[in-house]
Amino acid sequence: MQAKILSANPRALSEDDLTLARAPAPGEIPLIDFGPFLAGDDAARRRVVAEIAEASGSIGFFTLVGHGVPLELIDAIFAQSAAFYHAPASLRESVAATDDWFRGWLPQPAAGSAANNSRMFEQFRFQAEWTPRGAAYDHLYSLPMKWPKGLPGFRETCMAYYDAVSGLGRMLLQAFALGLGLPEDRFERYYAQPLTQANLLYYLPLPDGAAAEMSNMVAHTDSPPLAILAQDSNGGLEVCRRDGEWISAPPVAGGFTVNIGNMMMWWSNGRYVSTPHRVKNRRGRERFSIPLFVVPDRDIVVEPLPELLAPGEAPAFPPIHVGEHMAQYYKTRKPAA
Numbered sequence: 001m002q003a004k005i006l007s008a009n010p011r012a013l014s015e016d017d018l019t020l021a022r023a024p025a026p027g028e029i030p031l032i033d034f035g036p037f038l039a040g041d042d043a044a045r046r047r048v049v050a051e052i053a054e055a056s057g058s059i060g061f062f063t064l065v066g067h068g069v070p071l072e073l074i075d076a077i078f079a080q081s082a083a084f085y086h087a088p089a090s091l092r093e094s095v096a097a098t099d100d101w102f103r104g105w106l107p108q109p110a111a112g113s114a115a116n117n118s119r120m121f122e123q124f125r126f127q128a129e130w131t132p133r134g135a136a137y138d139h140l141y142s143l144p145m146k147w148p149k150g151l152p153g154f155r156e157t158c159m160a161y162y163d164a165v166s167g168l169g170r171m172l173l174q175a176f177a178l179g180l181g182l183p184e185d186r187f188e189r190y191y192a193q194p195l196t197q198a199n200l201l202y203y204l205p206l207p208d209g210a211a212a213e214m215s216n217m218v219a220h221t222d223s224p225p226l227a228i229l230a231q232d233s234n235g236g237l238e239v240c241r242r243d244g245e246w247i248s249a250p251p252v253a254g255g256f257t258v259n260i261g262n263m264m265m266w267w268s269n270g271r272y273v274s275t276p277h278r279v280k281n282r283r284g285r286e287r288f289s290i291p292l293f294v295v296p297d298r299d300i301v302v303e304p305l306p307e308l309l310a311p312g313e314a315p316a317f318p319p320i321h322v323g324e325h326m327a328q329y330y331k332t333r334k335p336a337a
Contacts (some may be wrong), residue, residue, distance in 0.1 A: 021238040021246035021280075029239065029249050029257075030055040035066030037175060045178075052172075053179030053272075060260040060275035061239050063252050064172075064228075069164045071254050074230055077161040080154050081200040081288050084124060087151065095124070095146035102330040103127065104146040108204075120203065120216040121279070126158050127197040128166075137298045137323035140195055162198050162292070165228050165256075169196065169294035172226060172258065180268055182307060187225075187267075195295035195326055203236070203279060203287040216287075217279040222261035223329060224293040225302075229257040234287040240276040249277070263296070266317040269304035298323035
């Protein structure tokens with residue numbers, strides 16, 4: 001079954017949001033121990049690569065443990081996220097994102113607005129800062145981060161987490177390359193000054209008696225090559241199988257949920273699949289999650305890798321310029337939307 005690409009900027013309910021999710025069967029979302037890959041034993045690395053390739057080509061999601069990111073750092077970033085969202089509204093407003101300053105805090109759209117039907121959550125975006133190059137899409141690099149004042153350790157914890165999980169992302173890229181039969185450094189050239197971004201997400205619970213199709217985030221696929229998600233204990237993430245059936249993707253303590261995004265599907269010419277997913281927070285309490293999106297440099301053109309095409313085979317996907325693509329994403333995902 002050909003993977004279905006949904007908009008990375010969902011605006012309205014789709015038919016996917018009308019379908020209820022069931023609990024996953026054991027192994028339906030694979031649990032993969034990344035420790036043997038990091039340890040460096042060749043045979044063990046090959047086993048992990050095979051597991052990741054299988055998950056990436058089937059459901060496009062897996063749970064990763066043994067990843068090497070300190071659990072105390074994961075706990076610390078969740079604590080800082082809670083402190084940020086529990087602080088007075090004026091603190092968040094002081095670091096609000098704008099149309100041309102896309103880093104910072106984005107509020108939940110106003111109740112009753114069209115966007116509120118598809119984005120019932122708040123977010124705080126942060127990423128590394130790079131020196132401007134005096135070229136197109138410089139705004140994706142050059143505007144400095146806005147950090148809230150009055151939250152001790154917030155910036156330091158966010159960037160320590162960013163560095164650690166970004167490093168994990170580079171190791172995962174090696175595994176993805178090996179799973180495609182490519183040199184493990186095949187994707188490294190695309191990440192000299194990456195647009196990798198982390199988000200602190202905050203979801204209020206859906207109202208009591210909410211319709212079954214109501215979501216905090218409607219069905220969509222992610223644009224970047226991969227996302228590494230830390231979930232709190234509430235759950236709420238739901239994933240669409242290749243046959244169209246929806247299942248929940250519950251958190252695993254200390255683990256990350258990893259998913260393939262559109263750009264990795266394009267690079268792999270469809271061997272790895274980008275899978276629709278959504279969020280429904282029905283636990284009656286606030287939910288926190290922290291995705292990190294492993295985005296390439298702004299100047300990269302993402303297209304099926306020539307090594308993966310048979311002689312005379314046409315690419316299954318057209319080329320996409322990362323800077324242009326991400327600039328359009330931020331334009332259509334502006335705070336007022």
